[in-house]
Amino acid sequence: MFFRFSTSSSFSSFSILLPKPHIFLPFKSYTTSFSAQIMPCKLIFRQLFEKESSTYTYLLADSLHPDKPALLIDPVDRTVDRDLALVKELGLKLIYAINTHVHADHVTGSGLIKTKVPGVKSIISKASNAKADLFVEPGDKIYIGDIYLEVRATPGHTLGCLTYVTGDGVNQHQPRMAFTGDALLIRGCGRTDFQGGSSDKLYDSVHSQIFTLPKDTLVYPAHDYKGFTVSTVGEEMLYNPRLSKDKETFKNIMQNLNLSYPKMIDIAVPSNMVCGLQETKSDL
Amino acid sequence: MFFRFSTSSSFSSFSILLPKPHIFLPFKSYTTSFSAQIMPCKLIFRQLFEKESSTYTYLLADSLHPDKPALLIDPVDRTVDRDLALVKELGLKLIYAINTHVHADHVTGSGLIKTKVPGVKSIISKASNAKADLFVEPGDKIYIGDIYLEVRATPGHTLGCLTYVTGDGVNQHQPRMAFTGDALLIRGCGRTDFQGGSSDKLYDSVHSQIFTLPKDTLVYPAHDYKGFTVSTVGEEMLYNPRLSKDKETFKNIMQNLNLSYPKMIDIAVPSNMVCGLQETKSDL
Numbered sequence: 225m226f227f228r229f230s231t232s233s234s235f236s237s238f239s240i241l242l243p244k245p246h247i248f249l250p251f252k253s254y255t256t257s258f259s260a261q262i263m264p265c266k267l268i269f270r271q272l273f274e275k276e277s278s279t280y281t282y283l284l285a286d287s288l289h290p291d292k293p294a295l296l297i298d299p300v301d302r303t304v305d306r307d308l309a310l311v312k313e314l315g316l317k318l319i320y321a322i323n324t325h326v327h328a329d330h331v332t333g334s335g336l337i338k339t340k341v342p343g344v345k346s347i348i349s350k351a352s353n354a355k356a357d358l359f360v361e362p363g364d365k366i367y368i369g370d371i372y373l374e375v376r377a378t379p380g381h382t383l384g385c386l387t388y389v390t391g392d393g394v395n396q397h398q399p400r401m402a403f404t405g406d407a408l409l410i411r412g413c414g415r416t417d418f419q420g421g422s423s424d425k426l427y428d429s430v431h432s433q434i435f436t437l438p439k440d441t442l443v444y445p446a447h448d449y450k451g452f453t454v455s456t457v458g459e460e461m462l463y464n465p466r467l468s469k470d471k472e473t474f475k476n477i478m479q480n481l482n483l484s485y486p487k488m489i490d491i492a493v494p495s496n497m498v499c500g501l502q503e504t505k506s507d508l
Numbered sequence: 509m510f511f512r513f514s515t516s517s518s519f520s521s522f523s524i525l526l527p528k529p530h531i532f533l534p535f536k537s538y539t540t541s542f543s544a545q546i547m548p549c550k551l552i553f554r555q556l557f558e559k560e561s562s563t564y565t566y567l568l569a570d571s572l573h574p575d576k577p578a579l580l581i582d583p584v585d586r587t588v589d590r591d592l593a594l595v596k597e598l599g600l601k602l603i604y605a606i607n608t609h610v611h612a613d614h615v616t617g618s619g620l621i622k623t624k625v626p627g628v629k630s631i632i633s634k635a636s637n638a639k640a641d642l643f644v645e646p647g648d649k650i651y652i653g654d655i656y657l658e659v660r661a662t663p664g665h666t667l668g669c670l671t672y673v674t675g676d677g678v679n680q681h682q683p684r685m686a687f688t689g690d691a692l693l694i695r696g697c698g699r700t701d702f703q704g705g706s707s708d709k710l711y712d713s714v715h716s717q718i719f720t721l722p723k724d725t726l727v728y729p730a731h732d733y734k735g736f737t738v739s740t741v742g743e744e745m746l747y748n749p750r751l752s753k754d755k756e757t758f759k760n761i762m763q764n765l766n767l768s769y770p771k772m773i774d775i776a777v778p779s780n781m782v783c784g785l786q787e788t789k790s791d792l
Contacts, residue, residue: 451590
């Protein structure tokens with residue numbers, strides 16, 4: 225399925241389209257890149273940090289489209305006003321509020337964004353069983369203008385975890401960028417002991433869906449607790465202290481983490497199952 | 509003055525050179541960019557965050573030079589081990605530990621880095637009156653391989669504040685990147701009531717040395733307290749709530765901030781005046 229934002233349609237309409245022909249366009253992008261080739265790109269990109277839960281929110285937009293359509297990946301309820309102010313200042317039209325999974329450590333900003341910016345559609349995986357306006361499955365493409373995100377299923381931290389990867393093509397950002405949620409963190413990974421988690425599944429997900437991407441693919445996780453902002457697939461294959469190991473070693477590591485009960489889980493998960501709207505409604 | 513790292517010389521030697529002729533090289537860089545043109549670039553770039561003092565440390569290296577010479581801007585003592593581990597994993601040779609100014613909110617990592625990586629040279633402005641291996645002045649260029657930083661004087665937060673700007677040329681990163689220290693923060697600026705601070709000077713510094721750069725120049729500050737990672741000169745000229753105003757308004761804003769006494773200043777400044785070595789020595 226392709227979700228495409230088009231100038232001629234309202235924000236709520238989508239059309240199923242074949243991939244666009246490759247078009248060479250002048251460079252015009254905010255990007256974090258390890259470029260192995262000279263590639264045209266028109267992506268506006270910002271990484272934003274929420275300090276309390278150490279969550280990264282990502283803003284992506286097509287700078288060359290007349291409406292500058294944009295999406296947010298993993299917005300946090302506390303920082304929605306900051307994010308929307310930035311969207312406005314950069315002259316963007318927010319179309320989608322996307323989650324990589326049902327978070328257990330913070331309340332998603334998706335619901336709050338929808339109350340503040342009419343027309344924005346929330347997106348989550350079908351496998352998450354959470355509520356949202358649109359559900360995506362592996363292989364789907366989410367378009368903003370001519371830029372798209374490819375949907376990859378990376379369960380293991382939760383049942384419904386997705387990794388969103390920027391498109392592959394000459395008018396897409398090079399190198400590719402993987403928004404890995406909690407499946408792959410920089411030199412780490414998400415826990416696997418709640419929400420249908422499985423270390424066995426997580427290992428397979430990362431090795432089959434992320435480590436098969438080009439080594440220069442930029443890894444942008446949902447969290448970082450040590451102050452890293454970006455990594456690459458090649459670096460994580462070499463230096464991730466958990467996922468660079470064989471599967472049995474990985475499973476042993478995950479079984480012996482002895483982590484405490486997630487302090488926000490009983491508030492965050494019920495709220496995030498309804499796209500953050502439970503908390504929002506009680507505030508109204 | 510040009511500081512140049514060369515394969516044929518030791519890390520401690522420098523030579524005064526004319527600017528290199530422009531050479532077109534294949535793209536190979538970790539960069540955060542708003543590229544208006546297709547430009548070759550070979551910069552390895554990482555932004556790193558120290559959560560307690562909300563400080564950004566920047567790692568830059570020349571990926572095409574055989575030794576991958578690197579520098580760190582504004583390292584923090586607490587995160588030196590993280591930074592040096594990353595330098596090692598990326599296969600870089602750390603040459604310089606650079607400070608934008610004498611920090612009042614954290615102890616610089618420069619001294620500690622020098623004890624851990626022999627040959628690294630600390631750099632600070634001559635105007636800071638602090639100790640370091642090398643002192644730079646406006647107009648100097650600091651080279652790592654073929655990549656250079658241009659030194660600009662931006663006093664006002666402190667007497668000796670510098671902004672380091674990546675080079676201007678086809679084999680330098682495009683757009684340019686300005687490491688503004690505390691002179692210009694994203695939608696803010698450093699306080700001007702200590703360490704020889706002056707709101708009058710800060711206004712002139714930012715307007716004459718930073719706001720005259722191309723509008724797509726990326727602004728990388730020494731701190732961010734709201735979770736922003738990058739801005740542009742154009743954005744700050746429009747949306748900085750202090751520095752987009754006229755000078756008298758700016759001075760009034762700065763005079764009426766009513767900030768509390770900087771809690772780390774009595775520890776950090778004496779230590780940073782000797783490049784962080786005071787604390788290091790007492791630890792030995």
